[in-house]
């Protein structure tokens with residue numbers, strides 16, 4: 069592969085360009101990115117998950133620089149509000165609950181004590197959650213195994229447009245050539261059907277021997293040119309529209325995302341240093357755009373900044389992510405709504421899996437097949453957690469009743485049944501979400517196991533209780549001693565007019 073062309077310069081395009089420019093020397097292959105200022109980027113995508121730290125490490129980015137440039141805050145998890153009916157709330161934290169005892173899951177001990185009247189929610193044993201609820205922050209510290217700080221995890225909230233701009237500077241400094249212009253035609257080899265180049269409205273041609281389709285929802289190469297079919301998941305994830313708008317902060321930025329269920333969807337609040345990003349995702353079969361706008365604006369915490377922007381979408385993915393000499397990364401390859409902030413993660417997975425299978429010019433089909441198989445698994449895993457949130461709701465509106473009655477994907481049905489029967493999990497290869505995530509959302513949405521692991525059930529609760537009390541005390545004391553999130557930001561990465 070001598071000439072690699074990336075079409076599209078949103079987060080997907082520039083993440084791909086940055087990663088490849090980090091790996092490839094100019095004499096190995098040229099990297100060209102084509103993007104259109106006229107079309108622009110989608111510009112939403114403010115919340116991330118902890119794997120983003122690995123991507124930074126790989127690129128060799130100084131975290132504080134990135135955070136300052138993108139007005140980032142720290143994210144310790146997601147608070148889910150009203151998903152089980154008005155007034156309900158729970159936290160999906162990054163990090164873990166308690167510590168396993170005798171190699172048996174902590175949540176089993178908690179279930180045992182709960183069955184005997186223990187009043188504390190499981191979140192009281194998750195340091196990341198405790199720190200988040202107190203509005204504080206600390207970095208994980210792995211130097212002492214078992215020390216409280218070794219249980220912390222975090223990610224970022226940032227400005228998506230600034231993130232793409234940051235990576236653009238990174239990639240251009242490493243030799244990526246940027247071509248501005250709108251692609252009007254994609255050229256193919258008459259016999260093999262492989263892509264050979266793109267032609268811009270200006271008449272300029274950009275040729276290549278391998279292509280990344282990062283053209284967002286347009287999917288100009290994979291869909292419009294190569295005709296790879298769409299796998300529709302709207303029967304599981306029926307929301308199909310979003311309105312996004314920023315507002316001013318009503319106080320110091322929270323170190324977590326808030327997701328509040330609404331009558332036909334849900335609303336997000338994502339604090340960056342300068343503002344709160346808000347969005348309302350809803351199902352147009354159950355709610356009009358006017359009503360959705362009303363729900364969004366009524367739910368803002370501070371003064372609105374600009375007008376809400378409408379984005380229509382379909383949930384699902386392309387049947388193949390890599391077709392011929394083209395890989396689609398980002399929205400061009402599929403979309404899962406941002407309920408668990410996973411889109412940038414799926415972009416990173418696409419890039420890492422491609423790097424792991426980096427082909428030579430013969431493009432062995434086995435690489436492509438393996439890539440497609442893994443990417444499909446990645447999408448399915450994320451899908452299952454999202455579907456779970458909708459399915460296990462406790463609300464009365466017609467939309468939510470509809471979601472409760474859906475037939476679950478088989479992989480999710482088995483997972484829910486296994487947990488409901490005895491609080492167990494069997495992990496699949498390469499799973500993204502740790503058991504702690506599933507414990508948090510399943511208990512949070514009222515899937516309480518009918519039985520406890522018999523290896524724990526036989527232990528007297530009186531023996532377990534003091535251990536739980538000691539854990540709670542240690543975690544609370546530790547969290548109390550931490551700086552506030554706002555202070556941590558100011559010291560580490562405060563940007564002008566921000567934290």
Ligand SMILES: Cc1cc2nc3c(=O)[nH]c(=O)nc-3n(C[C@H](O)[C@H](O)[C@H](O)COP(=O)(O)OP(=O)(O)OC[C@H]3O[C@@H](n4cnc5c(N)ncnc54)[C@H](O)[C@@H]3O)c2cc1C
Nearest residue numbers: 076077078079080110113115251283284398399406411412
């Ligand atoms: C409502 C909503 C909320 C989201 N929230 C989150 C979140 O919290 N966390 C998260 O991780 N993700 C989130 N996402 C997903 C996230 O926005 C995207 O995954 C991310 O921004 C990557 O987008 P992209 O680069 O694939 O597409 P885009 O940003 O749309 O970029 C497409 C690029 O292709 C170019 N292009 C298109 N057609 C042409 C053409 N003909 N010629 C030349 N150039 C062309 C455009 O100019 C642009 O540069 C959200 C998405 C939506 C819809």
